[in-house]
Amino acid sequence: MTFIPLTWLLGLSAALFAIGVAGVIVRRNILVMFMSIELMLNAVNLAFIALAHRLGSMDGQVIVFFVMTVAAAEAAVGLGIIISIFRNRETVHADDLTLLRW
Amino acid sequence: MAIWLFVFLAVISIVSALGVVIQRNPVHCLLALVLTLLALAVMFIALDATVVGFLQIIVYAGAIMVLFLFVIWLLNLQAETGPTGGLALKFFGTIATAALVAELWMFLLRPHLKIKYVGEAAGYGSLSVLAQKLFTDYLVAFEATSILLLAAIVGAVALARRPPTQRESAPGSLS
Amino acid sequence: MTVDFPALTLILVFPALGVLFNLFVGYRAGRGAVSFVGPGVMFAAFAVASVAFYQILVMAPGGALTYTIWGWIEAGKFQTSIGLRVDALSAVMVMIVTGVGALIHLYSVGYMAHDEDFARYFTYLNLFALSMLILVLADNMLLMFVGWEGVGLCSYLLIAFWYTNPEFAYNGRKAFIVTRIGDAGFLLGMFTLVWALSQHGAWSLDFLTLKTHASDIAACTLLGTTAATVAGLLLFLGATGKSAQLPLYVWLPDAMVGPTPVSALIHAATMVTAGVYMIARLNFLFVLAPAALMVVATIGALTAIFAATIALVQPDIKKVLAYSTISQLGYMFLAVGSASFAAGIFHLMTHAFFKGLLFLCAGSVIHALEGEQDMNKMGALRTKLPITFWTMLVATLAISAVPPFSGYFSKDLILEAAYESGHTGLWILGVLTAGLTSFYMFRLIFMTFFGDSRVDHEKEAHLHESPPSMAIPLIALAFLATVGGWVGLPEGLAWGDAFARFLAPVVGDFKPVVVGNPAMLSLVATSLGGIGIIVAYLCYIRLPGLPVILAWRLKGAHQFLLHKWYIDELYNFFVTRPLFWFSNTILDRGIDHFAIDGAVNGAGLTVETTGEAVRRVESGNVQHYAFVYLLGVLGVVAYYIYLVVH
Numbered sequence: 001m002t003f004i005p006l007t008w009l010l011g012l013s014a015a016l017f018a019i020g021v022a023g024v025i026v027r028r029n030i031l032v033m034f035m036s037i038e039l040m041l042n043a044v045n046l047a048f049i050a051l052a053h054r055l056g057s058m059d060g061q062v063i064v065f066f067v068m069t070v071a072a073a074e075a076a077v078g079l080g081i082i083i084s085i086f087r088n089r090e091t092v093h094a095d096d097l098t099l100l101r102w
Numbered sequence: 103m104a105i106w107l108f109v110f111l112a113v114i115s116i117v118s119a120l121g122v123v124i125q126r127n128p129v130h131c132l133l134a135l136v137l138t139l140l141a142l143a144v145m146f147i148a149l150d151a152t153v154v155g156f157l158q159i160i161v162y163a164g165a166i167m168v169l170f171l172f173v174i175w176l177l178n179l180q181a182e183t184g185p186t187g188g189l190a191l192k193f194f195g196t197i198a199t200a201a202l203v204a205e206l207w208m209f210l211l212r213p214h215l216k217i218k219y220v221g222e223a224a225g226y227g228s229l230s231v232l233a234q235k236l237f238t239d240y241l242v243a244f245e246a247t248s249i250l251l252l253a254a255i256v257g258a259v260a261l262a263r264r265p266p267t268q269r270e271s272a273p274g275s276l277s
Numbered sequence: 278m279t280v281d282f283p284a285l286t287l288i289l290v291f292p293a294l295g296v297l298f299n300l301f302v303g304y305r306a307g308r309g310a311v312s313f314v315g316p317g318v319m320f321a322a323f324a325v326a327s328v329a330f331y332q333i334l335v336m337a338p339g340g341a342l343t344y345t346i347w348g349w350i351e352a353g354k355f356q357t358s359i360g361l362r363v364d365a366l367s368a369v370m371v372m373i374v375t376g377v378g379a380l381i382h383l384y385s386v387g388y389m390a391h392d393e394d395f396a397r398y399f400t401y402l403n404l405f406a407l408s409m410l411i412l413v414l415a416d417n418m419l420l421m422f423v424g425w426e427g428v429g430l431c432s433y434l435l436i437a438f439w440y441t442n443p444e445f446a447y448n449g450r451k452a453f454i455v456t457r458i459g460d461a462g463f464l465l466g467m468f469t470l471v472w473a474l475s476q477h478g479a480w481s482l483d484f485l486t487l488k489t490h491a492s493d494i495a496a497c498t499l500l501g502t503t504a505a506t507v508a509g510l511l512l513f514l515g516a517t518g519k520s521a522q523l524p525l526y527v528w529l530p531d532a533m534v535g536p537t538p539v540s541a542l543i544h545a546a547t548m549v550t551a552g553v554y555m556i557a558r559l560n561f562l563f564v565l566a567p568a569a570l571m572v573v574a575t576i577g578a579l580t581a582i583f584a585a586t587i588a589l590v591q592p593d594i595k596k597v598l599a600y601s602t603i604s605q606l607g608y609m610f611l612a613v614g615s616a617s618f619a620a621g622i623f624h625l626m627t628h629a630f631f632k633g634l635l636f637l638c639a640g641s642v643i644h645a646l647e648g649e650q651d652m653n654k655m656g657a658l659r660t661k662l663p664i665t666f667w668t669m670l671v672a673t674l675a676i677s678a679v680p681p682f683s684g685y686f687s688k689d690l691i692l693e694a695a696y697e698s699g700h701t702g703l704w705i706l707g708v709l710t711a712g713l714t715s716f717y718m719f720r721l722i723f724m725t726f727f728g729d730s731r732v733d734h735e736k737e738a739h740l741h742e743s744p745p746s747m748a749i750p751l752i753a754l755a756f757l758a759t760v761g762g763w764v765g766l767p768e769g770l771a772w773g774d775a776f777a778r779f780l781a782p783v784v785g786d787f788k789p790v791v792v793g794n795p796a797m798l799s800l801v802a803t804s805l806g807g808i809g810i811i812v813a814y815l816c817y818i819r820l821p822g823l824p825v826i827l828a829w830r831l832k833g834a835h836q837f838l839l840h841k842w843y844i845d846e847l848y849n850f851f852v853t854r855p856l857f858w859f860s861n862t863i864l865d866r867g868i869d870h871f872a873i874d875g876a877v878n879g880a881g882l883t884v885e886t887t888g889e890a891v892r893r894v895e896s897g898n899v900q901h902y903a904f905v906y907l908l909g910v911l912g913v914v915a916y917y918i919y920l921v922v923h
Binding site for chain 1: 899
């Protein structure tokens, strides 16, 4: 079995993470922004798994387990919020949701 | 795992991630995200994280993404038409993100990340070992997470239900 | 021989207790309690003072009772303590202050009976008594200055007692500010003395220390003359303020807007005499500064005749008495300026009796007429107010130096001293003033009590004699005004000048320069006094139209005197208005508004503008925030790269 260099795996994780960040900053549709956040979470999961594999420790996998659980909870609540916002304002465009401005 | 498998999966995940960020139709974005998740799941399994990989498919791609899909249908979101504004932010945001990737890769190219492969214990990545870890070392976190899920359920229900409807007031009385 | 006498503190403690009682519980305790406590503490202080006085009497000459309450200031080598000293001089003063003070407190109970602020009045009055007692009992100049300032404060508080009237409040401020100018002189005088003493290694302002080093102070040169002269002149400036001499007398006539017992106590019997007391206390210094003494005597004599001329034509009964006070104080300064300190203190004592009595009688008349003070609206009151009439007559005879009343002996002693110290010109002024004095005082009596009644008809119906609380002090003071002068008879008669002999250990003996014939001098002065009485009788009883005709004929002179020689207007133009202008334009608008407010407001304005500019960061757009966050992350990662590379 050949080993993928750890650097490559972490580099992939970094790239996916950066793409997620770009999604959060660039997109205007808050649902797509949310999806980009999920992408970032997955990139981090990959990093954890890669390092766990290399170190031979199960702890990384346990952490990924918990990350997934929390991501599920967060997705549920976040989508609930988006639905409430949509109910009040009839929009999911980020520029229309600037209540906290000066 | 073989190199070619990794490269293949990496390319798929990057392309679909880009797809998430670039596509106009939210449903297309979602599908691209699902593809990314699947590629990553296979990679997890190839890295001997069998349970987690399957969980990724079942929970993440199977449940959470479906939830997203339901919300998109509920809100009846259409594909975005035309430019969506904030051009300056898009421009500078892209540049900053590219800088972030560059910096992170610079960081990773250093020799300090050459970790020796230690060797895996028997049953690494199996369900029994994962369960053992969960119920002994990480018991408190496990229980806390279950409470978190409970809170999330209650919160989601409270957020998403309709406000109680007003009764019609009789004409002439204080409402 | 000095005896330690701790009971001296009681003389101060009693009025202090009065202040505390009236201040904190007086209003709630009610008029009855305050009427008891207010005068009561004064009578208690008088009792202690009598004991002290008796001790001094039976002691060998030059004896004193002292007591140091507390070591007060120790700054480097300079030391002062809070110490009390009763010697012959301060014994006389403390008897006057507590005795006359107690009588006037009693009188106030009746006079102020209908006033709302009964408790506040007695608080201030007791506080005044306390301050005056500190002044006379002090054994060093700093403590005396504390009392000096205290009486100034109480004078202000009591002049402006009915402060809701803006004119009264203004007069209170005027009194305070004018005497403050004098106080500056007093302070500078003290500084000069400290400086001069320090040249000889003495670092204190005790009277005893000053006495032993007096010649040293006179030997010190300062500004072309001796330190003693400079200090003397500066201290005398303080005296002109407090004792209302030229040029700082202008506050006293306007101080008459206060309650009449206040005028009696503060502006006749006690506070205004503080300047005379101070100079008598420092007699050893002044005798070594003949130039300063000359100035004192000259100003005293000039003030005496100046004020008398104004009193000739004033229609307000209290204003006549005010100018009379200024005039009589001039006599006292003439006395001390002629180095006859005993004569000055003697006249101080008799003046306290008869001038206090005059003011209280005037108060009685005003009380009976429910506030009328214009003598043109009085007349024929002698049958309606008999006690007031007879006591006021006694006082008028005393002030007009008619023998055997007290004023005769003291005024004669002064004029004799003036002549015998070589100041013949000043003696002439004194004699003329005596004539004017008896004229205007009898004018006052005739206009108020004799002739046809010019009283308003409604007031005539309510005319009544004063209640006992007011009548008893009148009678007591009349008694004193009659017999009070008998302690200082001319030499050769009975026990001679016992008063001067009593004071001699403290203030020294009078040494005549020119020998005069006392009998001749007395005759000249008394005859002029008599002429004044006769002229007044002619003008106001025999030929009532005469004053009106004279006023019309000599209109210029009459207006000039009526308007007080236009001095107030002069001061207003040359001093007050420029000061106000300076205060308003330069200090208020220039520095306060422009510079200080500008700086403070400018600081606020700067913060506000900056905030306006910076608040745009809060766009409410989550993605903006995320972007900035990303920039931060970039920075942190760059830092870690930096760490790893090196």
